[in-house]
Amino acid sequence: QSALTQPPSASGSPGQSVTISCTGTSSDVGYYNHVSWYQQHPGKAPKVMIYEVNKRPSGVPDRFSGSKSGNTASLTVSGLQAEDEADYFCSSYAGSNNVVFGGGTKLTVL
Amino acid sequence: QVQLQESGPGLVKPSETLSLTCAVSGDSIGSGYYWGWIRQPPGKGLEWIGSIYHTGGTYYNPSLKSRVTISVDTSKKKFSLKLTSVTAADTAAYFCARVGSWGSVEPWGQGTLVTVSS
Numbered sequence: 001q002s003a004l005t006q007p008p009s010a011s012g013s014p015g016q017s018v019t020i021s022c023t024g025t026s027s028d029v030g031y032y033n034h035v036s037w038y039q040q041h042p043g044k045a046p047k048v049m050i051y052e053v054n055k056r057p058s059g060v061p062d063r064f065s066g067s068k069s070g071n072t073a074s075l076t077v078s079g080l081q082a083e084d085e086a087d088y089f090c091s092s093y094a095g096s097n098n099v100v101f102g103g104g105t106k107l108t109v110l
Numbered sequence: 111q112v113q114l115q116e117s118g119p120g121l122v123k124p125s126e127t128l129s130l131t132c133a134v135s136g137d138s139i140g141s142g143y144y145w146g147w148i149r150q151p152p153g154k155g156l157e158w159i160g161s162i163y164h165t166g167g168t169y170y171n172p173s174l175k176s177r178v179t180i181s182v183d184t185s186k187k188k189f190s191l192k193l194t195s196v197t198a199a200d201t202a203a204y205f206c207a208r209v210g211s212w213g214s215v216e217p218w219g220q221g222t223l224v225t226v227s228s
Contacts, residue, residue, distance in 0.1 A: 003155065034212035038156075045205060045218035046156070057216065089156050093213035097144065097169035103155040 004029065004090055004102035011108040012080045020105045022073045022090030028100050030071035034093035037066055037075045040104075041086045049088075050075060077107070085109040112136040114206050114219035122200075122226050128193040132206030132219060139182060140164040144209040145189045147180060149202040150221070157202075161209050162189055196226045 005023040012018035022029065022037075029035055035053045038046035048057055050066035053073060063078045073092070077084055090102040118130035132145070139145060146161035160170035162180045170178050174193070182189040193200060203221040210216075 003157075032212070034214070036214045038215070045220050046215070047218075048214060048216040051210070051214040051216075052212070091156070091158075091213060091215070097161060097213075098171060099146075099158040099209075099213040099215070101148075101156040101158060 002100070004092060004100055006088075006090060006102040006105045008103070009106045009108065011110055012077075013110045014080050014082065016080050017076060017078045018080060018107065019074050019076045020088055020090075020107070022075070022092075022102050024071050024073075024092050024100070026071060028092040028094040029068065029073050032093045032095075033068070035066065035068060035073040036091045037064075037073075038089045038091070039084075039086045040089065046089060080109050082109050112208060112217055114208065114217060116204060116206050116219045116222040118222060118224070120223060120225060122196055122224060123228050124197055124226055125195055128191070128196050128200060128204075128224055128226075130191045130204055130206070130222065130224070132189050132191075134187045134189070134208075137208070139184045139187055139189065144169075144211070145180075145182065146207050146209040146215065147191045148205045148207060148215065148218075149200075150205070151199075151202040159191065159193075159204075198226050200224070201226045 037050040040046040054066040094100045144161040147159040179192040205221045207218040
């Protein structure tokens with residue numbers, strides 16, 4: 001299984017929206033509606049922000065949303081805030097109880 | 111509130127075996143979730159290592175399968191990772207976590223850095 005492909009960086013000004021892509025294959029992202037997105041601040045453990053493509057766990061602001069089209073999933077952060085600056089990783093179920101992660105995107109709030 | 115805590119040596123010599131344990135509190139290991147290990151080399155992305163169900167069923171990343179063993183002790187509410195024949199490429203922060211049936215990972219332990227060096 002190969003890692004999912006994410007852009008290494010993304011940026012936006014406070015209040016703006018930014019979208020991060022996550023490209024897999026027809027065996028993972030394209031096949032299963034089980035894509036998750038994680039936020040990781042420096043030195044901290046990741047925290048799930050989106051699961052099952054577009055569901056938000058309790059406590060995650062509705063500024064975070066997810067979608068999927070074909071083999072590519074996307075995370076959109078609307079109304080950017082300073083605290084959104086972090087690394088973001090996508091993951092997808094890949095069958096047989098295996099999971100594949102993306103390489104991560106560093107989001108900078110300008 | 112579910113909490114997970116990794117423990118184990120922070121330094122392992124090349125060719126030796128990396129051994130880590132994860133203690134679970136706030137949930138039963140038999141609660142229907144899987145329990146997994148993920149690692150992150152310094153400055154790099156996340157890599158799935160594998161997971162275990164409370165019945166003992168194990169599922170490993172194919173690229174690491176020949177070197178990985180995950181085990182569980184439900185009575186002690188712990189699960190463990192062994193990675194054999196380590197090299198410098200195995201240097202990473204190792205996270206334990208609770209995993210949903212379809213691979214969503216939450217919560218995570220705080221992570222423990224393991225360095226492979228002589």
